[in-house]
Amino acid sequence: MEGSLAQDSQTPEQEQTIASATIVCSDCPRNGKTLFAKLATDILTLRTGRPPTIFDTDEPDGGLIHHFPDAGQIVDLSKTTAQVALFDGMLERIDSHFMIDLSARHFSPFFQIYRDIDFQTGAEECGLEVSIFFIIDRTEASIVAAAELCASLPRTRFIPVRNEAIGDALSVGKSADIFAGMRVDREIILPELSAEAQGMAEHVDFHFDSFIAGKYDHFPFELKAELWGFLESLYEQRDSVETGSTHPL
Amino acid sequence: MKHSIILVGADKGGVGKTTLSRALLDYLERNNVLARAFDTENPRGTLHRFYPARATIIDLNNVADQMRILDTMDSASEQVTVVDLKAGNLSSALDIFDRIGVLQAARDEEFNLGLLHVVGPSIASLDEMNEVAKYTNGMDYVVARNFINETNFFEWDEATYSKYFARLPNAKEIEVPKLNEMAYEQVDLAGATFSDFIANKTAKGEDGNFSFVLRGYVRKWLRDIDQQFGELDMIKSIMAAKRSNASGDS
Numbered sequence: 001m002e003g004s005l006a007q008d009s010q011t012p013e014q015e016q017t018i019a020s021a022t023i024v025c026s027d028c029p030r031n032g033k034t035l036f037a038k039l040a041t042d043i044l045t046l047r048t049g050r051p052p053t054i055f056d057t058d059e060p061d062g063g064l065i066h067h068f069p070d071a072g073q074i075v076d077l078s079k080t081t082a083q084v085a086l087f088d089g090m091l092e093r094i095d096s097h098f099m100i101d102l103s104a105r106h107f108s109p110f111f112q113i114y115r116d117i118d119f120q121t122g123a124e125e126c127g128l129e130v131s132i133f134f135i136i137d138r139t140e141a142s143i144v145a146a147a148e149l150c151a152s153l154p155r156t157r158f159i160p161v162r163n164e165a166i167g168d169a170l171s172v173g174k175s176a177d178i179f180a181g182m183r184v185d186r187e188i189i190l191p192e193l194s195a196e197a198q199g200m201a202e203h204v205d206f207h208f209d210s211f212i213a214g215k216y217d218h219f220p221f222e223l224k225a226e227l228w229g230f231l232e233s234l235y236e237q238r239d240s241v242e243t244g245s246t247h248p249l
Numbered sequence: 250m251k252h253s254i255i256l257v258g259a260d261k262g263g264v265g266k267t268t269l270s271r272a273l274l275d276y277l278e279r280n281n282v283l284a285r286a287f288d289t290e291n292p293r294g295t296l297h298r299f300y301p302a303r304a305t306i307i308d309l310n311n312v313a314d315q316m317r318i319l320d321t322m323d324s325a326s327e328q329v330t331v332v333d334l335k336a337g338n339l340s341s342a343l344d345i346f347d348r349i350g351v352l353q354a355a356r357d358e359e360f361n362l363g364l365l366h367v368v369g370p371s372i373a374s375l376d377e378m379n380e381v382a383k384y385t386n387g388m389d390y391v392v393a394r395n396f397i398n399e400t401n402f403f404e405w406d407e408a409t410y411s412k413y414f415a416r417l418p419n420a421k422e423i424e425v426p427k428l429n430e431m432a433y434e435q436v437d438l439a440g441a442t443f444s445d446f447i448a449n450k451t452a453k454g455e456d457g458n459f460s461f462v463l464r465g466y467v468r469k470w471l472r473d474i475d476q477q478f479g480e481l482d483m484i485k486s487i488m489a490a491k492r493s494n495a496s497g498d499s
Contacts, residue, residue, distance in 0.1 A: 080431040117465020
C-alpha cells in the first residue's frame with residue numbers, strides 16, 4: 001500500500017530543479033480548496049525536500065498559511081505591490097516552487113491580471129511550469145467558469161479537481177457535457193473522507209508528508225488506513241509522465 | 250506623400266495630453282512611421298524628457314518657432330509632425346493657426362491636419378468641445394476621453410456628453426483606458442518610452458530591471474490604445490501612404 005508514497009519520501013535529492021507554480025483555485029468558496037492546496041504543498045515538500053513558497057490570497061485572515069506559517073505570506077491582490085511581489089517574485093526565483101492558494105473572491109481578478117500581463121509567456125521564458133488546479137463546485141456555473149478559464153489559457157497546464165465530499169459536480173444541468181468538451185491535461189478526483197479523517201487532515205498540526213514519513217504511528221489503525229487509502233487513490237490518478245516530476249499531484 | 254500634422258491638446262491641464270502624445274509617437278515608431286515632435290510646454294518640456302532626440306521645445310507664440318513647424322514640412326524627412334500643445338493653450342493655438350492660414354491650408358488639402366482633443370472628467374471639458382468646434386472644419390477631429398489617471402467617474406453623464414458630441418461635425422472618439430497607477434509612475438520615473446519600458450530597456454537603451462507585472466500592465470494598456478489609434482482616419486491615411494510609398498520604392 002505504501003510503496004509509491006514511500007518512494008517519494010526517499011528521493012527528494014533526485015528531483016529536477018525546474019521551478020513550478022501551482023495555482024489552486026475555484027470560483028466558489030468552501031469546497032475543499034485549502035485542503036487540496038495543503039495536500040499539494042505537503043507532497044511537493046516530500047518530493048523536493050522543502051516546502052514551496054506560499055502565497056495565500058485570503059487576506060486578511062489567511063487559510064493555507066496557517067498550516068505553513070514559515071513558508072510564505074498572505075498577499076492582498078487588490079494592491080499592485082502585492083501583485084508585483086507575487087508574479088515578479090515567481091519569475092525572479094527560478095529555482096523555487098510556489099503554491100498559490102487563490103481565494104474565490106480573487107479568482108476572476110487574479111486571472112484577469114494573469115492574462116493582462118501575459119504571465120504565461122514570462123513563465124515560459126523563465127522555465128517556470130505553471131499548473132492550475134481548479135476545484136469544481138457543484139454548480140453548472142462552476143463548470144462553465146472552469147471551461148472558460150481553461151480555454152482562455154491554452155498554454156497553461158489545467159487540471160480540474162472534483163471533490164467527492166461536496167457531491168457529484170457533473171450531475172448538475174449540462175455540467176457533464178461541458179466537462180467533456182474541456183481541454184484538460186487530466187483530472188483529479190478527491191475522495192471523500194470520514195468526518196474524523198477530514199478533521200485530522202484539516203488540522204494545522206497535521207501534515208501529509210509527516211504522515212507518509214510515519215510520524216503519526218499513534219493514530220488509530222482505521223484512521224491511518226483511511227488516510228493511506230486517500231493518498232493512494234490520488235497517487236494512482238497520476239500518469240506515468242508525472243511520476244517523479246515536480247508537479248505536486 | 251502628404252505631410253500630416255497631429256495636434257494634441259486640451260484647455261485644461263493634467264488631462265493626459267503628453268501621455269497621449271507619447272503613446273502616439275510610440276505607436277508611429279512601432280509601425281515604422283518617421284515622426285518628429287514639438288513640445289510647446291516651454292521652457293520645461295515634458296514630452297522632450299521622454300523623446301530628447303525627437304521632440305523640440307518651442308514657444309508657439311514665437312513666429313520663428315511657428316515657422317519651425319510649418320515651413321519645414323516639405324523638407325523634413327519625417328512624414329508626421331506631432332505637436333503637444335501646452336496646457337490651456339488649445340483654443341489660443343487654434344486661433345493662431347487660423348490667423349496665419351494653417352487651418353485654411355489644411356482645408357485646401359496642402360497637408361493633413363488632425364486634432365486629438367483630450368478631455369478630462371470635468372464639465373469644463375464639455376464646454377471646451379463647443380469652443381473648439383468652430384476650428385475643426387477641414388481637420389480630423391478626435392475627442393480623446395481620458396481615463397488614464399482617473400477612475401470611471403466623470404462629472405458629466407453620458408447623455409449630456411452625447412449631446413455635446415453630436416454637435417461636432419465628423420468628430421471621432423477614442424477612450425484612453427486606465428493605466429495602473431504604479432505602472433504609470435514607474436514609466437514616468439524611468440523617463441523611458443512606453444515601448445522601451447515594456448522591452449525592459451532604460452531611457453539610455455540599457456537593460457532595465459523593471460517589474461514584469463508593471464511592464465505587463467503597460468503592454469496591455471498600449472495594446473488597447475493602439476487598437477483605437479488604428480481605427481482613426483488620420484492614422485489610417487498615414488499608414489496607407491506609408492504602404493503606398495513602400496510599394497513605390499520597391
